[in-house]
Amino acid sequence: MIEIENVSKTFTLHNQGSAVIPVMEGAKLSVQPGECVALIGASGAGKSTLMRMIYGNYLAASGRIVVGEVDVAQAAPREILTLRRHTLGYVSQFLRVVPRVPTLEVVAEPLLMVGEPRQASLARAGELLTRLNIPERLWGLSPTTFSGGEQQRVNIARGFAHAYPALLLDEPTASLDAQNRDTVLSLVEEAKERGAAIVGIFHDEAARQRVCDREIDVTAFTPVAA
Amino acid sequence: MKPLLQVRDISKFYGARLGCRDVGFDLYPGEVMGIVGESGSGKSTLLGCLAGQLAPDTGEVLFDTRGEGPRDTLKMSEPERRMLARTDWAFVHQHAREGLRMGVSAGGNVGERLMAVGARHYGDIRDQAIDWLGRVEISEDRVDDKPTAFSGGMQQRLQIARNLVTGPRLVFMDEPTGGLDVSVQARLLDLLRGLVREMGLSAIIVTHDLAVVRLLADRLMVMKDGHVVETGLTDQVLDDPQHGYTQLLVSSVLQV
Numbered sequence: 001m002i003e004i005e006n007v008s009k010t011f012t013l014h015n016q017g018s019a020v021i022p023v024m025e026g027a028k029l030s031v032q033p034g035e036c037v038a039l040i041g042a043s044g045a046g047k048s049t050l051m052r053m054i055y056g057n058y059l060a061a062s063g064r065i066v067v068g069e070v071d072v073a074q075a076a077p078r079e080i081l082t083l084r085r086h087t088l089g090y091v092s093q094f095l096r097v098v099p100r101v102p103t104l105e106v107v108a109e110p111l112l113m114v115g116e117p118r119q120a121s122l123a124r125a126g127e128l129l130t131r132l133n134i135p136e137r138l139w140g141l142s143p144t145t146f147s148g149g150e151q152q153r154v155n156i157a158r159g160f161a162h163a164y165p166a167l168l169l170d171e172p173t174a175s176l177d178a179q180n181r182d183t184v185l186s187l188v189e190e191a192k193e194r195g196a197a198i199v200g201i202f203h204d205e206a207a208r209q210r211v212c213d214r215e216i217d218v219t220a221f222t223p224v225a226a
Numbered sequence: 227m228k229p230l231l232q233v234r235d236i237s238k239f240y241g242a243r244l245g246c247r248d249v250g251f252d253l254y255p256g257e258v259m260g261i262v263g264e265s266g267s268g269k270s271t272l273l274g275c276l277a278g279q280l281a282p283d284t285g286e287v288l289f290d291t292r293g294e295g296p297r298d299t300l301k302m303s304e305p306e307r308r309m310l311a312r313t314d315w316a317f318v319h320q321h322a323r324e325g326l327r328m329g330v331s332a333g334g335n336v337g338e339r340l341m342a343v344g345a346r347h348y349g350d351i352r353d354q355a356i357d358w359l360g361r362v363e364i365s366e367d368r369v370d371d372k373p374t375a376f377s378g379g380m381q382q383r384l385q386i387a388r389n390l391v392t393g394p395r396l397v398f399m400d401e402p403t404g405g406l407d408v409s410v411q412a413r414l415l416d417l418l419r420g421l422v423r424e425m426g427l428s429a430i431i432v433t434h435d436l437a438v439v440r441l442l443a444d445r446l447m448v449m450k451d452g453h454v455v456e457t458g459l460t461d462q463v464l465d466d467p468q469h470g471y472t473q474l475l476v477s478s479v480l481q482v
Binding site for chain 1: 254257409412413415416419423440441444445457458459461462465466468469470473474477
């Protein structure tokens with residue numbers, strides 16, 4: 001479902017003497033449907049960078065990043081938009097939403113975007129928020145005013161609302177209490193059962209043990225000269 | 227899927243001074259494209275050329291018309307273009323008073339667009355106007371008030387209602403949230419996003435506000451000195467800018 005071959009990444013800082021910083025070289029990864037692969041490596045090793053390249057948020061300097069039928073490294077913006085809408089989900093560490101939009105709508109939005117009926121979408125959103133212990137009295141409020149942990153859970157609910165065939169998870173269990181952590185890991189297991197291919201970053205080793213089938217150490221992709 | 231709008235080699239000079247040069251892109255149905263750049267970068271000139279308000283010196287603007295497929299709007303006759311401007315196209319100005327008739331009631335401002343496309347039944351027009359005022363959160367009891375009695379944010383929402391009532395397929399917006407309080411901006415952003423999604427609108431939004439494009443636009447075009455220096459997915463251009471100018475622009479934004 002996700003095939004990465006020979007991907008490299010450099011950042012060119014035009015306003016700082018045009019410094020060219022190579023950050024990744026020869027990255028390689030393959031994830032089958034129903035499989036969860038963990039990216040590991042110290043902070044700064046490039047876990048998030050690789051994940052952002054898979055999502056098309058960062059441009060790869062070279063190589064192939066194939067998700068489903070689309071090579072994200074080559075695709076036109078609108079092909080990536082379609083891919084993100086239907087196929088490729090991403091739970092980032094930060095919730096970024098239009099202020100004042102109610103939480104229930106924020107979570108239902110990915111479903112509405114793929115044309116699901118409104119009632120069913122809101123019902124699914126409510127179900128996820130309930131599982132993640134966001135009290136119903138908060139559903140009508142914008143999540144921008146919520147605590148960090150609550151925003152994190154809203155973000156997770158949003159990421160799991162639509163049944164994406166491929167899913168990227170950037171530290172989904174960070175800053176969660178034991179019960180919510182358990183819920184998130186169950187959601188990951190359920191996504192695997194329905195055949196989703198998942199790439200995740202988990203600092204929590206026990207979480208990795210529970211849901212991940214393999215680990216990829218991104219340190220192996222660090223450019224030698226750097 | 228066919229592009230709704232195909233823009234080819236648009237250049238516009240003001241005498242010897244460059245407005246914009248060699249701009250081209252395709253816009254597909256349901257897509258929102260943002261155009262950013264500082265004042266004087268040519269973004270408003272470009273928007274004016276696309277929307278038929280300025281005559282470019284070179285280029286084509288092919289719009290996929292309902293009846294005859296793609297046609298170069300720059301070669302259309304004036305009446306044809308005017309018809310397009312009040313049916314399939316809409317233009318939301320930065321200053322609401324440029325897009326509204328200030329001497330006509332709120333309901334009249336909305337109803338007038340309907341009458342321009344042939345609506346004649348007073349009751350229907352009024353009902354539809356009230357429905358649209360509701361969608362932009364203007365209550366029914368203000369329908370007979372003139373826009374001069376409205377706040378800036380309400381005027382802007384009224385302008386949007388007036389523009390969208392005829393169900394356009396393409397909306398041009400010039401700094402639609404400029405000059406509004408941030409809380410009013412947020413409400414307007416939410417409204418615009420909902421309308422884009424529900425009506426399947428395509429839109430081209432010119433702004434200098436990167437936060438606005440991040441939330442509204444799927445794709446982004448960065449302009450400097452009349453030229454397009456970078457294009458791409460909005461989040462990719464903002465998070466991994468490739469051109470020196472875009473890097474400067476993104477790193478200059480104050481974080482809150």
